[in-house]
Amino acid sequence: MKKIFISLTMLLCLATNVFAQQTPKYVFYFIGDGMGVNQVNGTETYLAATEGRIGIKPLTFADFPYTAFVTTYSSSNGVTDSAAGGTALATGEKTYNGCLGLLPDSITPVTSVAVWAQEAGAAVGVTTSVSVDHATPASFYAHQSDRGKYYEVGKDLIASKFDFFAGSDFLKPTKKDSNEPSLYVQAENAGYTIARGYKDYQKKSKKAERMIMFQTEAASKIDRASIPYAIDRKKGDMTLQEITRAAINFLYKKNPDKFFLMVEGGKIDWACHANDAATVFEEVIDMDDAVRVAYEFYCQHPDETLIVISADHETGGIGLGNGDYTQHNELLKYQQKSAPEFSAHLKSLRAKLGDKKFTYDVVRKALTEYFGFWKAVKLSEYQEDQLQRAYDNMMEGKDKSAKSMYADESALGNLAKSILNRNAKLGWTSGAHTNGYVPIFAIGAGAESFHGRINNTDIPKIIGKVAKYK
Numbered sequence: 001m002k003k004i005f006i007s008l009t010m011l012l013c014l015a016t017n018v019f020a021q022q023t024p025k026y027v028f029y030f031i032g033d034g035m036g037v038n039q040v041n042g043t044e045t046y047l048a049a050t051e052g053r054i055g056i057k058p059l060t061f062a063d064f065p066y067t068a069f070v071t072t073y074s075s076s077n078g079v080t081d082s083a084a085g086g087t088a089l090a091t092g093e094k095t096y097n098g099c100l101g102l103l104p105d106s107i108t109p110v111t112s113v114a115v116w117a118q119e120a121g122a123a124v125g126v127t128t129s130v131s132v133d134h135a136t137p138a139s140f141y142a143h144q145s146d147r148g149k150y151y152e153v154g155k156d157l158i159a160s161k162f163d164f165f166a167g168s169d170f171l172k173p174t175k176k177d178s179n180e181p182s183l184y185v186q187a188e189n190a191g192y193t194i195a196r197g198y199k200d201y202q203k204k205s206k207k208a209e210r211m212i213m214f215q216t217e218a219a220s221k222i223d224r225a226s227i228p229y230a231i232d233r234k235k236g237d238m239t240l241q242e243i244t245r246a247a248i249n250f251l252y253k254k255n256p257d258k259f260f261l262m263v264e265g266g267k268i269d270w271a272c273h274a275n276d277a278a279t280v281f282e283e284v285i286d287m288d289d290a291v292r293v294a295y296e297f298y299c300q301h302p303d304e305t306l307i308v309i310s311a312d313h314e315t316g317g318i319g320l321g322n323g324d325y326t327q328h329n330e331l332l333k334y335q336q337k338s339a340p341e342f343s344a345h346l347k348s349l350r351a352k353l354g355d356k357k358f359t360y361d362v363v364r365k366a367l368t369e370y371f372g373f374w375k376a377v378k379l380s381e382y383q384e385d386q387l388q389r390a391y392d393n394m395m396e397g398k399d400k401s402a403k404s405m406y407a408d409e410s411a412l413g414n415l416a417k418s419i420l421n422r423n424a425k426l427g428w429t430s431g432a433h434t435n436g437y438v439p440i441f442a443i444g445a446g447a448e449s450f451h452g453r454i455n456n457t458d459i460p461k462i463i464g465k466v467a468k469y470k
């Protein structure tokens with residue numbers, strides 16, 4: 001019923017817009033970090049598989065009427081990083097890997113489509129599910145030769161005077177050996193009101209001139225670098241949907257005639273780096289949920305709204321099929337925690353029970369509960385041996401393969417996720433980015449300008465042109 005409703009609304013929205021070639025007043029630019037063509041196709045295949053059928057169940061954004069392929073190489077590398085990729089998507093200029101908002105000479109600043117929008121009088125928002133100073137959001141406001149200068153990037157954020165920011169937190173709110181007040185204080189001095197979580201946003205937004213919405217301090221204490229993965233979400237965690245909703249609310253209030261909003265689904269990339277397919281697909285679905293908030297806005301303003309969804313690069317080189325012409329994505333639904341969260345769960349179980357009571361049986365139970373192993377997911381003898389060996393290594397403290405605080409537990413968590421991916425018939429070529437095409441999807445005023453094979457640098461230029469920013 002829900003799907004029918006969505007398709008009907010889409011038809012109605014389209015119908016109003018069919019003859020309109022208008023200038024969009026409201027521009028949404030979604031970036032799925034690491035979201036290549038197969039991340040989208042894989043998610044839709046996964047959604048159909050969970051309904052017990054071969055085929056796809058469409059995501060809202062993948063059903064948008066205008067699509068194209070996008071090339072992503074940077075000025076320095078065949079495979080881009082998020083800084084060069086973000087800079088291309090934001091400014092229309094290629095630069096070298098690691099660089100934010102500067103030409104390849106590492107000196108000449110280039111401005112982004114968000115700045116063009118601001119100069120054209122639009123209210124501007126830049127938001128993400130990771131920290132606000134991370135490469136993709138930073139590409140829209142920062143000018144730094146090295147993306148790792150998080151404190152300096154934070155200062156660029158404050159200097160941008162954009163109206164709304166949201167993300168997990170600042171990564172480096174203070175500078176070592178410096179008397180400068182923290183970035184929080186600097187932001188407040190520059191006229192920003194800081195909210196901690198969606199409820200706090202609702203409380204403070206009425207009186208705020210400019211805003212930054214972070215997750216709660218308690219959540220940042222656990223992980224300041226990002227909001228939790230959708231697959232691991234607990235009640236009270238900030239979501240990308242809330243971020244999108246708050247941004248629209250704030251920007252529309254600030255300027256009912258014109259706004260520009262960038263929303264990044266930043267952790268699709270992180271889960272792809274980890275080759276953790278269930279977590280990836282849930283993250284893509286989660287970004288689609290955020291797109292749906294923008295889509296509802298579009299339905300109220302179909303002739304004046306443009307929604308664009310694209311990506312900075314593909315991550316992981318995910319392959320849908322690994323040999324025998326079958327797909328078993330339905331198995332992924334039995335994964336109930338991301339690999340790192342499962343590893344953390346093992347670690348806390350071990351700490352709670354003590355080594356003596358932390359038997360292989362306990363681990364097997366956890367694997368059944370969170371990965372469906374031995375019940376819905378059948379394992380080969382070899383896979384059973386692998387798991388048993390990983391457990392033995394963990395208990396003997398032999399496995400130092402991962403350098404995290406819970407290296408041993410994480411080796412077992414990684415193995416569990418890899419086995420599930422293999423049995424679902426998914427392959428990965430890399431733990432890093434690839435040069436695969438990324439897709440672009442668009443709907444609304446000016447959307448017809450996105451077609452064919454384009455360069456990542458074309459996207460902001462097209463947005464700037466159709467929205468008449470320049």
Ligand SMILES: [Zn+2]
Pocket residue numbers: 033034081082085269312313
């Ligand atoms: Zn990226």
